Amino acid sequence: MSARIAFIGLGNMGGPMAANLVKAGFAVAGFDLSETSREQARAAGVTIAETAEDAAAGAEMIVTMLPAGRHVLAVWGSLVTVAKPETLMIDCSTIDVESARKAHALAADHRLHSIDAPVSGGTGGASAGTLTFMVGGTSEAFAKAEFVLQAMGKKIVHCGNPGSGQAAKICNNMILGISMTAVAEAFVLAEKLGLSHQALFDVASTSSGQCWSLTSYCPVPGPVPASPANNDYRPGFAAALMLKDLKLSQEAAEASGAATPLGAHAAALYEAFDKDGNGSQDFSAIIKHIRHLKD
Numbered sequence: 001m002s003a004r005i006a007f008i009g010l011g012n013m014g015g016p017m018a019a020n021l022v023k024a025g026f027a028v029a030g031f032d033l034s035e036t037s038r039e040q041a042r043a044a045g046v047t048i049a050e051t052a053e054d055a056a057a058g059a060e061m062i063v064t065m066l067p068a069g070r071h072v073l074a075v076w077g078s079l080v081t082v083a084k085p086e087t088l089m090i091d092c093s094t095i096d097v098e099s100a101r102k103a104h105a106l107a108a109d110h111r112l113h114s115i116d117a118p119v120s121g122g123t124g125g126a127s128a129g130t131l132t133f134m135v136g137g138t139s140e141a142f143a144k145a146e147f148v149l150q151a152m153g154k155k156i157v158h159c160g161n162p163g164s165g166q167a168a169k170i171c172n173n174m175i176l177g178i179s180m181t182a183v184a185e186a187f188v189l190a191e192k193l194g195l196s197h198q199a200l201f202d203v204a205s206t207s208s209g210q211c212w213s214l215t216s217y218c219p220v221p222g223p224v225p226a227s228p229a230n231n232d233y234r235p236g237f238a239a240a241l242m243l244k245d246l247k248l249s250q251e252a253a254e255a256s257g258a259a260t261p262l263g264a265h266a267a268a269l270y271e272a273f274d275k276d277g278n279g280s281q282d283f284s285a286i287i288k289h290i291r292h293l294k295d
Contacts, residue, residue, distance in 0.1 A: 006059035008052045010041040014065035016126040017152045019044035024151035029055040053082045061088045069099025076103050080110040088144050089114040097163045104162035113141040118169035122237045130154045136164035173245035177266040180213040184287035219284040228282035240279030243270040
């Protein structure tokens with residue numbers, strides 16, 4: 001089964017995702033403001049259009065991967081005017097729930113189908129085609145999108161109504177941010193107590209302290225060779241992106257009246273780390289900030 005797909009936003013995540021659609025046999029027309037991103041996508045087989053609107057014209061599906069809600073609303077506001085009726089709009093950006101719901105409304109006003117489908121798995125997952133998609137939208141829209149998402153990921157979860165994909169992503173990444181700071185604090189305490197990194201890992205990874213932040217992304221070099229800590233904390237998932245997601249979680253908590261004290265604490269730690277100029281490092285590098293909190 002094939003389809004003509006427009007892909008808007010060909011950066012570190014969108015570029016590899018579009019390339020995987022090409023590998024799966026889809027005809028992909030793309031656009032990005034960055035010349036470097038356009039050329040990398042072109043080399044991967046994406047047909048580069050002059051504008052986002054040109055890419056979207058005649059497409060059966062339009063995928064966007066953009067930085068924030070305001071960008072999604074601006075781009076969708078333009079694209080819905082050139083998309084043919086019944087086109088499926090897929091937003092894979094990580095944005096606030098309110099903006100996601102506004103994007104769905106824009107699509108509905110122009111007789112278009114839509115899903116919000118943020119991803120988890122980072123740049124490695126985008127390249128390998130192993131992303132997890134958290135999808136919000138009608139059952140009909142989800143059914144239309146599933147075979148396309150399967151070309152870019154290994155797990156696709158329909159989370160519920162429009163905006164539910166963003167809600168799931170925000171909650172998941174709040175857990176991730178909290179758990180990484182907890183693991184980092186434990187290793188810093190272990191260092192102060194004279195306990196080796198490997199000893200703590202051997203105990204916690206097979207005991208009640210076990211979590212993904214420890215066993216897959218251990219924030220110290222050694223115990224998990226594939227973790228960014230063994231590569232000078234090159235992302236991975238950048239600390240600046242973790243801060244973005246934690247801020248989204250706090251905005252959502254404020255709007256919904258939910259108490260998230262640990263989420264707020266994690267957001268504050270990452271904000272301080274980012275302000276010190278470390279936003280481009282992997283989010284596991286937060287351990288370096290925690291080490292110096294009492295200096």
